[in-house]
Amino acid sequence: MIDQPLERPAQPWDRAAAAAGLSVETGDDGVAVVEFDEPGGPHNRLTPELLERLGAVLDDLRRQAAQGSLEGVVFASAKPDSFIAGVDVAAIAAIRDEAAATATTRRGQEIFEKIAELGVPTLAAINGTCLGGATEMALACTRRLAADSPAVEIGLPEVNLGIFPGFGGTQRLPRTISLERALPMILAGKPVDARKARRIGLIDAVVPAPLLLAEARRQVLQPSRARRRAPDDRGALRVIRRWLLEGQPLGRALILRQARRSVLSRGGGHYPAPLRALETIRRGLRMPLADALALEAAEVGKLVVSPVARNLIGIFFSRQAARRAARDGELPGVRRSPPRPVDKLAVVGAGVMGGGIAQVAAYSGIRVRLKDVVGEALTAGLEVAHERFEERRRAGRLSAAEVARGLGLISPTLQYTGFGTADLVIEAVVERLDVKRTVLAEIEAVVAADAVLATNTSSLTLAAMGAGLQRPQRLVGLHFFNPVHRMPLVEVVRGERSDPQALATAAAFAQRLGKVPVIVADAPGFFVNRVLTPYLNEALLLLEAGAGIARIDAALRGFGMPMGPLRLLDEIGLDISDHVATAIAPLFGDRLPAASATKRLRESGRLGRKNGRGFYRHGSGKPEPDPEVEAMFRGGGAPPAGDEIVDRCVLLMLNETCRALAEGIVASPRLADLALVMGTGFAPFRGGILRYADESGLAALTDRMRALAERLGPRFAPAERLAETAAEGSFYGADWPAP
Numbered sequence: 001m002i003d004q005p006l007e008r009p010a011q012p013w014d015r016a017a018a019a020a021g022l023s024v025e026t027g028d029d030g031v032a033v034v035e036f037d038e039p040g041g042p043h044n045r046l047t048p049e050l051l052e053r054l055g056a057v058l059d060d061l062r063r064q065a066a067q068g069s070l071e072g073v074v075f076a077s078a079k080p081d082s083f084i085a086g087v088d089v090a091a092i093a094a095i096r097d098e099a100a101a102t103a104t105t106r107r108g109q110e111i112f113e114k115i116a117e118l119g120v121p122t123l124a125a126i127n128g129t130c131l132g133g134a135t136e137m138a139l140a141c142t143r144r145l146a147a148d149s150p151a152v153e154i155g156l157p158e159v160n161l162g163i164f165p166g167f168g169g170t171q172r173l174p175r176t177i178s179l180e181r182a183l184p185m186i187l188a189g190k191p192v193d194a195r196k197a198r199r200i201g202l203i204d205a206v207v208p209a210p211l212l213l214a215e216a217r218r219q220v221l222q223p224s225r226a227r228r229r230a231p232d233d234r235g236a237l238r239v240i241r242r243w244l245l246e247g248q249p250l251g252r253a254l255i256l257r258q259a260r261r262s263v264l265s266r267g268g269g270h271y272p273a274p275l276r277a278l279e280t281i282r283r284g285l286r287m288p289l290a291d292a293l294a295l296e297a298a299e300v301g302k303l304v305v306s307p308v309a310r311n312l313i314g315i316f317f318s319r320q321a322a323r324r325a326a327r328d329g330e331l332p333g334v335r336r337s338p339p340r341p342v343d344k345l346a347v348v349g350a351g352v353m354g355g356g357i358a359q360v361a362a363y364s365g366i367r368v369r370l371k372d373v374v375g376e377a378l379t380a381g382l383e384v385a386h387e388r389f390e391e392r393r394r395a396g397r398l399s400a401a402e403v404a405r406g407l408g409l410i411s412p413t414l415q416y417t418g419f420g421t422a423d424l425v426i427e428a429v430v431e432r433l434d435v436k437r438t439v440l441a442e443i444e445a446v447v448a449a450d451a452v453l454a455t456n457t458s459s460l461t462l463a464a465m466g467a468g469l470q471r472p473q474r475l476v477g478l479h480f481f482n483p484v485h486r487m488p489l490v491e492v493v494r495g496e497r498s499d500p501q502a503l504a505t506a507a508a509f510a511q512r513l514g515k516v517p518v519i520v521a522d523a524p525g526f527f528v529n530r531v532l533t534p535y536l537n538e539a540l541l542l543l544e545a546g547a548g549i550a551r552i553d554a555a556l557r558g559f560g561m562p563m564g565p566l567r568l569l570d571e572i573g574l575d576i577s578d579h580v581a582t583a584i585a586p587l588f589g590d591r592l593p594a595a596s597a598t599k600r601l602r603e604s605g606r607l608g609r610k611n612g613r614g615f616y617r618h619g620s621g622k623p624e625p626d627p628e629v630e631a632m633f634r635g636g637g638a639p640p641a642g643d644e645i646v647d648r649c650v651l652l653m654l655n656e657t658c659r660a661l662a663e664g665i666v667a668s669p670r671l672a673d674l675a676l677v678m679g680t681g682f683a684p685f686r687g688g689i690l691r692y693a694d695e696s697g698l699a700a701l702t703d704r705m706r707a708l709a710e711r712l713g714p715r716f717a718p719a720e721r722l723a724e725t726a727a728e729g730s731f732y733g734a735d736w737p738a739p
Helices: 014-019 048-067 089-093 098-116 133-139 157-161 169-177 179-187 194-199 209-220 236-246 249-267 272-284 289-304 307-328 352-363 375-394 400-408 433-446 500-512 528-544 549-559 565-572 574-591 597-603 627-632 642-662 669-680 689-696 698-712 720-728
Strands: 022-026 031-036 072-077 082-084 122-126 129-131 143-147 153-155 205-207 344-348 367-371 410-413 424-427 452-455 475-480 489-494 516-521
Touching: 022 048, 031 048, 031 209, 048 098, 072 082, 072 209, 082 122, 082 133, 089 307, 098 133, 098 289, 122 133, 122 209, 129 133, 133 153, 133 169, 143 194, 143 209, 157 272, 157 307, 169 179, 169 272, 169 289, 179 249, 179 272, 194 205, 205 209, 249 272, 272 289, 272 307, 289 307, 307 500, 307 516, 307 669, 307 689, 344 352, 344 433, 352 367, 352 375, 352 400, 352 410, 352 475, 367 375, 375 400, 375 410, 400 410, 424 433, 424 500, 433 452, 452 500, 475 500, 489 500, 489 669, 500 516, 516 669, 528 549, 528 565, 528 574, 528 597, 528 642, 528 669, 549 565, 549 642, 565 574, 574 597, 642 669, 642 689, 642 698, 642 720, 669 689, 689 698, 698 720
Parallel strands: 031 072, 072 122, 082 129, 122 143, 129 153, 143 205, 344 367, 344 424, 367 410, 424 452, 452 475, 489 516
Antiparallel strands: 022 031, 475 489
């Protein structure tokens, strides 16, 4: 790592520090390189043990600096494409007491403050992932460099765990890059790439990856100088604007007020962390840094033990576990089998779904053959892919050249040419059993014997579609959700005859696309659509009873859903939702009373967002409930209260989730909750529907359901699995949210 290391006596922390994933070498130039290299994993994490070792290393380096034998310190990583992934989340989850959380946060601040007070220049050489505590450590350094690599992402994602940066991030970041630039990173948890980090002044330079360490050692020895303005700050008008906003109390107040409005519009007030972060920033920027850090630690300590943080951390653990299982081929309920790599993908059906699947695959560097039977459909599919790539370019995540390279990985065809070399073929044609059977048989005839066949069906079963195949064991389901580039969940459907390696290959492919794969059994509606159907149907019954579009949707948004059920139906499309509901209705029997609302709307020419008219009027502005539809379903009696609207919709979801669990459609409560959060947006701060049931008290919920059943019918009677769990205790143990 260093050409001519300076020989010196071993320090007492050397061996222990190296074992903890930390090593130090000092060269003849007097520059010490502190290198992180956690054993046994692709990423470094700031565990409590590693932080304490770092503190001991910094104490020794400070002594060397005082003696004049140290000229500078570089912090680097031995991991390819990864600096430090952040603080170990398991360590956060293990804290159960507010005082302990505050003390732990203060300790992290103290260790990073040692970097700031080392007495010699310090520099973070960022070669890849740099998140959370790693970014806060870099902010404590004198300078920061980043590799010119797509692997670099620098951010403070703590709000996604229900907390906010506690090792100095809320105070150092605004002081470094300005309040206006810092707020999106802190309040939304959005990371930035190397180019944007340089543009906003978060890093001092971007250098070629192979030269990063050498350049870091050179720059750390450069004389100290006033911080150069970021490229965004150049120009007189920009300087004046920055002074008006940042240099004046009224300007800062305006920025903070706008940020608060944005936070409330995104989270509806359900997520306390961004709001507490805003207040901490507001107060802290008026204090000396030492006092501001104490305030930051106290506020983080309160959040760490809050129910919202515990639930969001639980979802984080479930998501990581699902992706890790897919990567390693250790799928629940499936014999372990190593997945085959997917280097070539074929997609049949170039509609919105097919084009979307092709785009996310090409974005991940996979060659795609996109087939349809008519040229116009292929053109439309390519336009979908092009628009998705362009969205990334406009957001600054891709260059024009990278967009061209990505689109170049998608080759359209009207024939099955090129399918013989495909590792995986995804069928995404119209949702008709006869058409899908024909297409799957055609695909099987032209692909290699070991190629995996996947269907993107949302309502038909693998058993029905694969009945005529010669190799039905190679058929699996890959149920993507629309829009493909945004929805994180993929249901990987396990048929009765599906081969373990085919399932492992499909799950690993979804994981490579950045999705969260959840294994579900082959049954009508699989898991997510099955649970969503009674929820949406009950909203329609409430509408027919005169509850009103705005009232229904507002009640469920108030509960924490990202959008109301009637707005969601518009987004799905009334024709598609009707088709899915009709296909899986026999599964429910009398648990799904027929609702006529969507049929009446379709008869009046309304399809939802796709043609601008549904329950809402869709135009260039915010969708508004359609008064004509409100008039169609104006009831004569008193509308149900908001609490009853929520109970009627959400408790039916709970019942159906419990039935699916009992039938083995999904393997565990954790996976059930993960699938609903990732696939429907079910209020993440509640941890999922089963976690919500635990926190609400199962006995109280079942009592409410029995009362609804007496008044509205047996569909509300608690499912057997729910009643059994209520008698035994809870879906989750007392160790929640332990990984």
